Amino acid sequence: MKPVVLAGGSGSRLWPKSRAALPKQFLSLTSDSTMLQDTVTRLEGTKQSSPIFICNDAHRFLVAEQLRQKSIQHGGILLEPVGRNTAPAIALAALHATKNGEDPVLLVLAADHLIKDTSEFHAAIEKASKLAESGKLVTFGIVPDQPHTGYGYIRAGEKVESGFSVSEFVEKPALSTAEKYVASGEYFWNSGMFMFKASRYLEELKKFHPEMLDVCQRAIDTETPDLDFIRVDHDIFSTCPDDSIDYAVMEKTDSAAMVPLDAGWSDVGSWTSLWETASKDENGNVSVGDTILENTKNSYVNAEQRLVSVIGLEDVIVVETKDAVMVAHKDDAQSIKSVVNTLKAEQRPEFEFHREVFRPWGSYDSIDSGDRFQVKRITVKPGEKLSVQMHHHRAEHWIVVSGSANVTINEKTQLVTENESVYIPIGAVHALENPGKIPLELIEVQSGAYLGEDDIVRFSDRYGRVAK
Known part of the structure; x- marks a missing residue:
């Protein structure tokens, strides 16, 4: 079995924690690990090869x-040049997995799902693998515990070996219809998880969407390595039709099968779903971080940076980050997406970035800013180096707080240690590197007429961010 982990998606309904540059699959929302890390580690104990x-x-x-943090070996990190939904993404993975003549069973997982009962999940995988080996395209149907209107449904057909045939796929229903579905016992939530032999998926895709397979094949034929990553041709892949695996294949094939799964699954699609799945106190509250709740019931409160107190409220969601606070009624949590759309339309930075922004070399936190100045706290991981660069409109002062820095300004390199500082004039070609064994922490004070992140001219960069 070769897992295929789909790590795209924006998770906009979990704003302000989830943002375009750091969506929910990379956040620690349901455990101490990130959702991506949990997706992989919950497979421990199954027979598998390195995930794609x-x-x-x-x-x-x-x-x-995040894979490095957990010492997770991978079988390739495929980069989509543009988003084209799940059917082409899975096709790229299947084509990559079969390039050397192999034909593994693929377990397709989303990187942002919660599954509480790992042993039950493993049992469902074992059942699905038998069906997949026989040529079935298997989906996992979640045993519903309520008439949910936010999920699509799968109707189970006849019993087939360790699962069921699929009678039909149904779009997200109205509440009255969902109630009938749940009462019948014939319908299951569509989890968006699948298992099939790579060759069988490609065969069915060729049958129902040959132009999609053709584009994906031509794109994968161009794959080139780039550090830990595998790139495919942008111009070719951008011509690919946009479609989900459900519409492109699963709803059309006569080989669809379903294995029921009752393992505490959630797609963590909203703050309300996080409240539903988390452990609650005697008042029905879920609280994360530094919080004080008085006369408050059935609420979710998440404090990231500051003390958050909630008094005399019921059924509310309060989420605080370094640069934003969101308050909503639980019944209206889905409307957060409209706030995100407003942020995007107004081109506000809170749509894409947190105050703390992560880079391959570390991170920077924008502590303060004003007219002609900006202050950042910069963290550089051991052994990492920022690009060789210059700025047209700003000068910078760097004060080392902990660790040591190799600072290059024009042709001169010097070692700057704790409690020492250095000045980089406007127009100077400069670079920053952490030569030590511990993280480098420094305070950067920028001053000048323009302080935008696009005032960077890169001359060389170990992370491939210099235009060729």
Whole structure:
């Protein structure tokens, strides 16, 4: 079995924690590990080869770093040049997995799902693998515990070996219809998880969507390695039709099968679903971080940076980050997406970035800013180096707080240690490197007429961020 982990998606309904540059699959929302890490580690104990990961270019270093943190070996991190939904993404993975003449059973997983009962999940995988080996395209149907209107449904057909045939796929229903589905016992939530032999998926895709397979084949034929990543041709892949695996294949094939799964699954699609799946106190509250709740019931409160107190409220969601606070009624949590759309339309930075921004070399936190100045706290991981660069409009002062820095300004390199500082004039070609064994922490004070991140001219960069 070869897992295929789909690590795309924006998770906009979990704003302000989840943002375009750091969506929910890279956050620790349901455990001390990130959702991506949990997706892989919950497979421990199953017979598997190294997983394939699929993500976009902007998130590639997040994936690589989070795998490194858990010492997870991978079978390739495929970079989608543009988003084209799940059917083409899975096709790229299947074509990559079969390049050397192998034909593994693929277990397709989303990187942002919660599954509480690992042993039950493993049992379902074992059942699905038998069906997949026989040529079936298997989906996992979640045993519903309520008439949910936010999920699509699968109707089970006749019993087939260790599962069922699929009678039909149904779109997200109205509440009255969902109630009938759950009462009948014939319908299951569509989990978006699948298992099939790579060759069988490609055969069915060729049958129902040959132009999609043709584009994916031509794209994968161009694959080239780039550090930990595998790139395919942008111009070719951008011509690929946009479609989900459900519409492109699963709803059309006569080989669809389903294995029921009752393992505490959630797609963690909203703050309300996080409240539903988490352990609650005697008042029905879920609290994370530094919180004080008085006369508050059935609420979710998440404090990241500051003390958050909630008094005399019921059924509310309060989420605080370094640069934003979101308050909503639980019944209206889905409307958060409209706030995100407003942020995007107004081109506000809170749509894409947190105050702390992660880079392949470390991170920077924008502590303060004003007219003609900006202050950042910069962390550089041991052995890492920022690009050789210059700025047209700003000068910089660097004060080392801990660790040591090799600082290059024009042709001169010097070692700057704790409590020492250095000045980089406007127009100077400079670089920053951490030569030590511990993280380098420094305070950067920028001053000048323009302080935007796009005032960077890169001359060389070990992470491939210099235009060729």
